[in-house]
Amino acid sequence: MDNSPSGLFDSYEQDFQHIIESVRDKLEGNGKDEQGEARKASLRRVEMDLDEAEEMVSQMEIEIQGIPQSVRSQFSGRLKAAKAELSRFKKLSKDLHSQLARADLMHSNNDSFNSDDPYGTASDRTRLLAGTQVLEDGSRRLQDSQRIALETESQGAEILMNLRQQRETIENSANMLHTADTAIDRASGTLKTMIRRMYQQRVVTAAIITVLILLIGVILWEKLA
Template sequence: MDSPTALFDSYEQDFQQIIASIRDKLEGDAKDERGEQRKAALRRVELELDEADEMVSQMEIEIQGIPQSLRPAYQTRIKAAKADLQRYKKVSKDTHTQLARADLLGSRAGAHTPTLDEPYGSSDRTRLLAGTALLEDGSRRLQDSQRIALETEEQGADILRSLRGQREQIQNSRDTLQRADTSIDRASGTLKKMIRRMYQQRVVTGAIIAVLVLLILVILWFKLIR
């Protein structure tokens, strides 16, 4: 039979592999590369962050099946995994912001030279406004994503509580059935003992009747002969 912690350990191992991949990308391609390669690396990081989030959710589900004596240690491991996930989400967000600023500065470098009367050209102002709007829109999307993630986490916690209650009900029903089986076994044993005693009494009664009949025959024989 598989260990009750086997699935948890498997999900945790997958999580650690995904986190390692995210760390390599954030410290490698997403940091060193430029242009579209850097954007592609960040997109891959976002996908892997979603996978890591899913692994954490699976770990939270599996911990419900771990015995109470072992559960505190695994809860600590889940907290550590969540902390790693949040840290790399923040690093990814900061890298996105840096990339947006770099794109903005790069577009400014190709614009015409501003004059003293107009330190920023009209094209620069348009790009600055567009970049600011893009950053604000990205911040709103991140906030919405965090809100949805929190709502999803709360719903997942409610589902886990419901599953835990159903599991306890099933456990109680199984215990009740086991007690009923034990009672039936005891009753069956008692009935068998009663049946054996009944047969024993029949044998004893038959023997007594046989002895009485024999005595009557002996008495009649003596009386008839004499």
Template sequence: MDTSPTALFDSYEQDFKQIIQSIRDKLEGDGKDAQGEQRKAALRRVEMELDEADEMISQMEIEIQGIPQSLRPSYQSRIKASKADLQRYKKLSKEQHTQLSRSELLSRPGVSATSDEPYGATSDRTRLLAGTSLLEDGSRRLLESQRIALETEEQGADILRSLRGQREQIQNARDTLQRADTSIDRASGTLKKMIRRMYQQRVVTAAIIVVLVILILVILWAKLWR
């Protein structure tokens, strides 16, 4: 298993490329020639894949925080290129959704683009306007969802940075405690040596006093018994 700091980033990027290739096939490849319900299903699948691709980019942005600074610029450029691809296909998907909706409305009975009434009967034109309004509302909701997703992504990145900072603080505190523990051990050894020397000095002092007392007693004995 690859344990390098860029392994997860590379994995997410590879998944992103596979998803984008699938989207490209549906929007620009053979899939774009599908009609009717088949085309609707393809576009629905594109929407799901766009969400998956968006999630892959979010994961890549999280993983880049753990990549060494010396390697990070090249990976940031790769994220930027991936975002550009994603936005391009989001725009293309939206355009094809709109084209499909217009085609369905114009293909209904009573609707003719070449008649004196460009949208057919008044009721058909009303339905077309309502459909357009719904599309615009859907687009606004999609943009709002994207904005919320980006805000959530930024908050997640901030939390990750905060956690990394806290981890560094804990590591620094642990190093400080280890140094303090080492200093305490050294101080304790020094105190033990001082105590040992103090006891040695006491023994020497006591021995000197005993010798002096014996000498005094000997002198007294000598004077008294002579």
């Protein structure tokens, strides 16, 4: 498995598309012809799928931060398309839930009017059960959102820690380079001083030799004269 940011992004995107295909089939494909309890169960499954798809999008947002700037634009476009598709199916699911709730309410009201029970006890019990189911679904979605938020926060903290360590490494490298540059400058200055002294010593040595030769020449001249 490719564990690079781009490879993980592709993997999460594939999972997202697989989930969205399942949602599309339930909302716009064969599932749209379902009725009654089967339709309710299908819509509940769609809610869970959309929560999972949203988690995949969150993971894609995290991985895109590690992709090089030179190629990040194409991944940003794919992420934007995934978000748009997720939003569309969320809205469609919400609309279908509302339609189903209105249909149930109208059906309950009709049953209440046609029932011999003047207080509509069966209808009240049905609405209570439906309300309880809605509360349970809402609580579950809230727990899933909290879990995703905690995971995202943990991953964000890990990324920040890695970035901080990389920054410290770069700063240490810069300090080492600065120290090395200073040492090189000092060594260069020392070598220049040594070369200059060497040339001075050569000049002094040549002058001494010249004087000695002149003295020897003078002595020989006096003896021969």
